[in-house]
Amino acid sequence: MKPAEQVTVLKINGDEVSAHADQTILDVARENGIEIPTLCYLENLTEVGGCRLCLVEIKGAAKLQPACVTRVREGMEVATHSSRLDTYRRKILELIFTERNHICSVCVANGNCDLQDMAAALGMDHVTYPYLNPSVPVDLSHELFGIDQNRCILCTRCVRVCAEIEGAHTWDVRNSGINSRVFTDFNEPWGESQTCTNCGKCVNVCPTGALFKKGKAVGERTRQIDFLPYLKTMREELK
Amino acid sequence: MMNGESRNGPAKPRLATVWLDGCSGCHMSFLDLDDKLVDICLRADLVYSPLVDTKTFPDFVDVTLVEGAVSSQEDLEKIKHIRDHTKFLVALGDCAVTANVPSMRNPFGANAILRRAYIENVTLNPRVPDRVVPPLLNRSSPVHTVVKVDVFVPGCPPSAETIGYVVNELLDGRMPDLSGRTRFGA
Numbered sequence: 066m067k068p069a070e071q072v073t074v075l076k077i078n079g080d081e082v083s084a085h086a087d088q089t090i091l092d093v094a095r096e097n098g099i100e101i102p103t104l105c106y107l108e109n110l111t112e113v114g115g116c117r118l119c120l121v122e123i124k125g126a127a128k129l130q131p132a133c134v135t136r137v138r139e140g141m142e143v144a145t146h147s148s149r150l151d152t153y154r155r156k157i158l159e160l161i162f163t164e165r166n167h168i169c170s171v172c173v174a175n176g177n178c179d180l181q182d183m184a185a186a187l188g189m190d191h192v193t194y195p196y197l198n199p200s201v202p203v204d205l206s207h208e209l210f211g212i213d214q215n216r217c218i219l220c221t222r223c224v225r226v227c228a229e230i231e232g233a234h235t236w237d238v239r240n241s242g243i244n245s246r247v248f249t250d251f252n253e254p255w256g257e258s259q260t261c262t263n264c265g266k267c268v269n270v271c272p273t274g275a276l277f278k279k280g281k282a283v284g285e286r287t288r289q290i291d292f293l294p295y296l297k298t299m300r301e302e303l304k
Numbered sequence: 305m306m307n308g309e310s311r312n313g314p315a316k317p318r319l320a321t322v323w324l325d326g327c328s329g330c331h332m333s334f335l336d337l338d339d340k341l342v343d344i345c346l347r348a349d350l351v352y353s354p355l356v357d358t359k360t361f362p363d364f365v366d367v368t369l370v371e372g373a374v375s376s377q378e379d380l381e382k383i384k385h386i387r388d389h390t391k392f393l394v395a396l397g398d399c400a401v402t403a404n405v406p407s408m409r410n411p412f413g414a415n416a417i418l419r420r421a422y423i424e425n426v427t428l429n430p431r432v433p434d435r436v437v438p439p440l441l442n443r444s445s446p447v448h449t450v451v452k453v454d455v456f457v458p459g460c461p462p463s464a465e466t467i468g469y470v471v472n473e474l475l476d477g478r479m480p481d482l483s484g485r486t487r488f489g490a
């Protein structure tokens with residue numbers, strides 16, 4: 066039996082809202098129809114607070130806090146939008162664009178990409194930091210899928226869906242900082258992976274053009290992530 | 305009035321378009337304005353463009369649309385000159401805004417690209433050109449990294465409608481608000 070849920074009252078953008086004590090700011094905001102931009106967050110996967118796009122202002126806290134991993138507290142006062150937050154969010158996007166090579170016009174995800182949509186939504190119409198233009202690999206060794214590291218934003222959705230939902234844990238992240246890369250097994254080619262089940266979940270949760278089904282030309286890619294709530298419910302029923 | 309008076313009444317604002325390292329797709333999209341081009345020509349003088357004969361960039365231009373990235377020594381000199389003689393410089397399309405497809409060579413550097421194009425893939429007289437063809441810069445760069453840009457219009461190419469909106473707003477003396485109108489890769 067679950068313990069009795071505590072109800073908390075907080076303010077988001079000046080309006081009082083109620084929440085369960087174990088909810089995150091993001092959860093509560095979305096329940097109340099307040100949109101906070103996110104990239105690494107995906108409902109039904111563990112939150113990692115990686116991309117920092119969901120940063121919000123909390124009254125009395127000097128630092129901005131990521132809404133997807135910050136739990137609500139009684140009396141908390143949260144601001145989800147301000148010119149300061151807009152500036153930081155645009156800067157975060159700009160840095161993501163400079164870290165790899167995003168050539169939207171020739172990308173498999175063009176027109177169907179969360180990063181591209183986010184740039185348009187937040188009015189990020191050019192990048193003020195220098196592009197790094199790293200030389201990064203494309204792995205096409207898998208029979209069905211490919212990975213183009215030029216487009217990876219290190220959101221780790223692939224890592225999490227593979228470990229938490231499929232249970233294979235084929236993907237992980239190696240190195241650190243701007244040298245971080247997702248990789249399969251012991252950094253062998255994806256096609257030689259002994260753990261990959263060919264399920265394609267990683268491809269479907271990837272927000273960008275980094276993971277793709279082979280044979281899909283520009284603009285043809287669609288994502289099917291509706292399996293997540295379904296599997297999650299099934300699993301909970303088994304408990 | 306954007307640019308002085310002439311003897312025959314107020315002079316029309318002066319419009320220019322230039323084509324650096326791009327595929328001409330942005331100019332094609334501009335031409336897709338079809339009959340609306342006539343309206344623009346009635347409101348403004350097209351004083352310099354790949355679409356007109358003039359070979360030298362005029363001294364005073366109100367609005368210049370720039371297609372393409374800055375990839376060669378020639379592009380660099382051109383854009384600096386154009387900036388000095390333009391009131392509103394518009395980075396038109398992804399190549400001007402992000403360096404887009406031309407920047408795909410940046411991870412390798414100019415020498416590797418020249419070697420590939422003029423030596424490795426050539427059977428007859430392989431040789432990297434040292435005259436006529438403008439020397440390549442080591443990197444292909446967005447326009448705003450070398451001169452100040454006033455308006456950014458992402459898109460590959462931006463739609464005719466978007467370009468028409470930008471030009472007309474600027475001719476009306478307003479800064480265009482592009483939110484919701486275009487995006488990278490559009």
Ligand code: SF4
Pocket residue numbers: 166167168169170172173174175176178179180181216273274275488489
């Ligand atoms: S992943 Fe998205 S933002 Fe990056 S190049 Fe592809 S479409 Fe553009």
Ligand code: SF4
Pocket residue numbers: 216217218219220221222223224247267270271272273275276
């Ligand atoms: S491959 Fe896709 S899902 Fe995985 S970390 Fe990169 S962007 Fe995210």
Ligand code: FES
Pocket residue numbers: 102103104105106113114115116117118119120131132133134
């Ligand atoms: S969505 Fe919260 S940090 Fe990425």
